[in-house]
Amino acid sequence: MIIRAVGGFYDVKTAVGEEYRCRARGRFKKENTGIYVGDLVRFTRLTDKEGVLEEIEPRRTLLVRPPVANVDQVIIVCTPQDPPLSLQLLDRLLVLAEAQHLKSVICVNKADLMHGDLADFYRLYSQITGYTVLFTSAKYNQGIEQLRRELIEHVSVLAGPSGVGKSSLLNCLQPDLALKTGAISAKSKRGRHTTRHVELLSLDNGGLIADTPGFSQLELTGLSSDNLALYFPEFIAYIAACRFSSCMHEEEPECAVREAAAAGRIAQSRYENYLFFLTEIRQQERSY
Ligand SMILES: Nc1nc2c(ncn2[C@@H]2O[C@H](COP(=O)(O)OP(=O)(O)OP(=O)(O)O)[C@@H](O)[C@H]2O)c(=O)[nH]1
Numbered sequence: 001m002i003i004r005a006v007g008g009f010y011d012v013k014t015a016v017g018e019e020y021r022c023r024a025r026g027r028f029k030k031e032n033t034g035i036y037v038g039d040l041v042r043f044t045r046l047t048d049k050e051g052v053l054e055e056i057e058p059r060r061t062l063l064v065r066p067p068v069a070n071v072d073q074v075i076i077v078c079t080p081q082d083p084p085l086s087l088q089l090l091d092r093l094l095v096l097a098e099a100q101h102l103k104s105v106i107c108v109n110k111a112d113l114m115h116g117d118l119a120d121f122y123r124l125y126s127q128i129t130g131y132t133v134l135f136t137s138a139k140y141n142q143g144i145e146q147l148r149r150e151l152i153e154h155v156s157v158l159a160g161p162s163g164v165g166k167s168s169l170l171n172c173l174q175p176d177l178a179l180k181t182g183a184i185s186a187k188s189k190r191g192r193h194t195t196r197h198v199e200l201l202s203l204d205n206g207g208l209i210a211d212t213p214g215f216s217q218l219e220l221t222g223l224s225s226d227n228l229a230l231y232f233p234e235f236i237a238y239i240a241a242c243r244f245s246s247c248m249h250e251e252e253p254e255c256a257v258r259e260a261a262a263a264g265r266i267a268q269s270r271y272e273n274y275l276f277f278l279t280e281i282r283q284q285e286r287s288y
């Protein structure tokens with residue numbers, strides 16, 4: 001399994017725990033399949049530390065942002081502040097995970113900085129079938145055991161903006177990982193992109209988890225506008241009740257999704273983000 005990709009080399013960990021630094025055969029570039037952390041590979045040993053990648057096994061899943069193959073769940077990390085919460089970025093990550101049939105866990109870190117109450121947030125997302133919402137504080141070691149339970153026996157990836165505490169959470173889960181963390185900027189209240197590479201780490205309890213660099217922008221590449229509504233799990237029950245089977249849930253008459261949003265049965269922010277993403281994906285589709 002590729003556990004790290006740095007400077008054109010791929011670090012491969014074997015089933016017995018040996019690591020080999022590999023380069024890729026030229027043909028991988030030609031075939032344009034990409035090589036991702038999480039890929040299962042065959043390689044030729046050159047020395048007791050080096051090798052050459054020969055073959056990549058078919059992938060079960062692939063996330064392009066953050067780039068990682070074969071994970072089965074995404075731990076989306078966000079914060080009430082420092083950096084500020086963006087429901088749109090959160091919904092973007094959820095949609096990308098749904099499109100890959102990945103389970104999502106929403107981890108609200110820096111719970112110690114919680115101002116007012118996030119009860120509404122909790123209600124909104126924990127009511128959506130399939131989403132687990134956790135509150136953690138890496139600073140005060142809170143919620144870490146709940147997070148650990150979500151990771152056992154899974155291959156997970158941490159995703160979220162720079163500075164939300166992804167690496168800090170991993171250090172809490174397992175101090176010997178000793179991952180580098182970085183203070184957020186006092187001025188912008190955002191992270192400084194401390195983690196530079198995707199790295200797949202083994203947890204003592206059996207789980208594997210990828211730490212990833214934070215990002216602030218995320219494109220919904222590769223999604224089709226026709227399928228978008230299906231990636232909002234709480235819309236699905238209403239879609240069948242729309243008058244038109246081709247309903248895109250915008251201005252169409254008797255749209256059950258829009259009516260549910262107007263009545264508060266679907267959260268306003270989720271419906272608005274759906275419409276926003278729809279416009280964005282259509283623009284991409286037009287430019288193909
Ligand atoms: N108050 C508070 N600060 C935290 C918490 N968790 C992490 N931090 C701080 O937030 C800052 C950013 O933490 P990192 O772990 O580097 O964040 P990251 O998500 O890995 O960031 P990138 O690697 O840049 O993507 C550090 O100064 C941490 O000490 C928390 O629960 N509460």
Ligand SMILES: [Mg+2]
Nearest residue numbers: 166167194195
């Ligand atoms: Mg980090």
Ligand SMILES: [Zn+2]
Nearest residue numbers: 242247249255
């Ligand atoms: Zn509709």
